[in-house]
Amino acid sequence: MEGKIPVAILGATGTVGQKFIVLLQDHPWFEITELAASPRSAGKTYGEACSWKQDMPLPREIAEKTVLAAGDALESRILFSGMDSSVAGPLEEHYAEEGHVVVSNAKNHRTDPDVPLIIPEVNADHFEITKKQKYRGVIVTNSNCVVMPMAMVLAPLHQAFGVEWVQVTSMQAISGAGYPGVPSYDILGNVIPFIAGEEPKVEIETQKILGTIDGDVIVPADFIVSAQCNRVPVVDGHTENISVKFKKKPTVEEVKTILTEWKAMPQEKKLPSAPANPVIVFEEEDRPQPARDLWLQSGMSACVGRIRECPIGDIKMVVMGHNTVRGAAGAAILNAEAYVSLGYLD
Numbered sequence: 001m002e003g004k005i006p007v008a009i010l011g012a013t014g015t016v017g018q019k020f021i022v023l024l025q026d027h028p029w030f031e032i033t034e035l036a037a038s039p040r041s042a043g044k045t046y047g048e049a050c051s052w053k054q055d056m057p058l059p060r061e062i063a064e065k066t067v068l069a070a071g072d073a074l075e076s077r078i079l080f081s082g083m084d085s086s087v088a089g090p091l092e093e094h095y096a097e098e099g100h101v102v103v104s105n106a107k108n109h110r111t112d113p114d115v116p117l118i119i120p121e122v123n124a125d126h127f128e129i130t131k132k133q134k135y136r137g138v139i140v141t142n143s144n145c146v147v148m149p150m151a152m153v154l155a156p157l158h159q160a161f162g163v164e165w166v167q168v169t170s171m172q173a174i175s176g177a178g179y180p181g182v183p184s185y186d187i188l189g190n191v192i193p194f195i196a197g198e199e200p201k202v203e204i205e206t207q208k209i210l211g212t213i214d215g216d217v218i219v220p221a222d223f224i225v226s227a228q229c230n231r232v233p234v235v236d237g238h239t240e241n242i243s244v245k246f247k248k249k250p251t252v253e254e255v256k257t258i259l260t261e262w263k264a265m266p267q268e269k270k271l272p273s274a275p276a277n278p279v280i281v282f283e284e285e286d287r288p289q290p291a292r293d294l295w296l297q298s299g300m301s302a303c304v305g306r307i308r309e310c311p312i313g314d315i316k317m318v319v320m321g322h323n324t325v326r327g328a329a330g331a332a333i334l335n336a337e338a339y340v341s342l343g344y345l346d
Contacts, residue, residue, distance in 0.1 A: 005340070008034035008076035010091065012067065013041050013050040015178045016082030016105050019329035021062055022054050024080075028272050029337060034076050035067050038087075042069035053179055074100065077345070080332055081106055084178075096135035101345065103140050103336045105328050110141045110205060113217055117141050117208050119148065119331070120271070120338035121264035121278045122155040125213060127344055132216050138344075142335055145327025146170050146198070146229065146238055147205045149302035149319045152278055154244070156262040157255060157315075158210055162247030163223040165313070168202065169241045170227070173234040173290065176323045182231060192231040202227035237290025238323045245313035255307055255315055256281050271337040273330060275300040281307070288320040299325035300334070 007024070011017045012035035024032050036042075041049035047063030068074070070083065070091050079095055081088060081104040088106035096102050109115045114133045116126035118140055130138040143151060150168060157163065172195065174182050186192065207220035232239075250258075259279045266274030275297035282288055282305035293303050299322035310316035321327055339345060 004031040005029055005078060006031055006033040006076040007078045007080060007336075008032075008036060008074050010036050010070055010079055010081040010095075011083035011088075012046065013037045014082055014084065015053070015175065015324065016328050018050070018052065018054050019324050020080050020082055020333070021059070022056055023273070023325070023329050023333055025059060027333070029340065030078070030333070032062065034074050035062070035065050036070045036072065036074065037067050039069050041067045042072075043067065051179075073098075077101060078103060078336055080329070080336070082329065092139055093135070096133070096137040096139045099136040101138050101140070101336070101339065103332045103339070105142055105332050107144070107201065109139050110143070110201075111208070115139050115141055116218070117143055117205055118335045118338070119143060119151055119155075119209055120266045120274075120334055122151055123209055124265050124338055124342065126218060127339060127342060128213060129216070129218060130344065140335055140339060142328070142331035143205050143209060144198070144201045145176055145321070145323035146172065146202050146227075146240065147209065148327045148331060149238070149321030150240055150242060151206055151209045152302040153242070153259060153304050153317070153319050154206070155210060156258050157244070157246070157250070158221070158223075160258055161250050163221070164245040164247055165224040165226070166206070167226045167243045167313070168228070170202070170229045171232045171234070171239040172229060173236050173238055173323055174231065175236050176238065177231070187231060187233050190233065193228075195229045195231055198229040199227040202229065234290050236322060236324060237294045238321055238327065239288070239290060240319045241316070242319055243310045243313040243316040246315070249314045252307055252309060252315065259304060266334060266338060269341050271334060271341060273300060273334040273337055277301055279304055281305070288318065290320060293320065294322050300330050301326070
């Protein structure tokens with residue numbers, strides 16, 4: 001690769017946009033050249049327009065960039081979209097029609113039949129469906145932040161044993177609601193057993209990701225997913241209790257071995273953002289925990305523990321993932337790396 005690929009960030013001042021900036025600093029393949037946000041931010045420097053909420057200082061070269069209005073003409077070939085779903089849909093289509101590769105974290109196009117919902121370790125072959133899109137460019141999406149670690153855990157097990165059904169109960173961090181997010185009076189010392197629109201997304205997206213390409217369409221996987229989603233007073237890290245029924249019942253040790261040894265295309269190609277191990281298996285009975293395990297493998301792995309027999313299904317376990325890294329910006333960056341590595345950008 002000769003020189004870095006110029007990239008732009010859409011929704012650059014928001015929570016996901018900020019995380020894109022953090023993760024793209026010193027990226028070996030990509031260089032941030034353009035930042036776009038809402039009209040109220042356009043024309044200001046990024047430092048003036050953004051209320052920076054990340055754990056690292058705002059890089060000076062980014063702070064001094066002038067923010068463009070989302071919808072303005074952009075020169076970058078790859079656009080990372082962290083836009084809010086209230087505006088993302090038509091703007092992502094506009095840029096795809098202009099010939100850009102839009103790698104989106106927004107939910108708007110995830111269920112479009114010709115838009116792949118990619119986790120590169122799981123379904124990199126779904127990139128092929130982008131050739132059927134109506135745009136001069138393409139739109140590629142990553143999954144909901146609850147789906148991401150669950151699908152990474154289910155994928156090798158589904159291949160080995162065939163999933164019949166999945167029941168998942170999530171405990172979702174407040175950062176998943178963006179900034180300013182959930183009012184402190186509602187969430188401190190509390191659990192909110194409802195997140196608008198979340199459960200259908202978890203159920204539908206899991207089936208699409210683990211589905212197969214048949215001609216011009218992605219055929220969803222034939223297993224059932226039942227989701228119950230809760231907001232809990234944790235800053236980062238979604239934790240999920242999962243029970244699974246398989247067509248062929250595995251032993252606990254077989255599950256642990258498959259998840260521990262599983263590697264896929266991003267690991268084989270040594271993509272810059274790929275974790276060495278997509279899934280980290282814990283033997284300790286009280287792990288994984290967001291406070292202790294969130295940043296293992298730079299937040300890009302799915303953490304799983306308490307793997308044991310289930311008296312209703314076959315296997316139950318606890319899964320945890322970093323919702324704003326592997327569940328959002330980091331996932332989109334890995335998708336772009338996979339897209340480039342597999343030759344689709346040529």
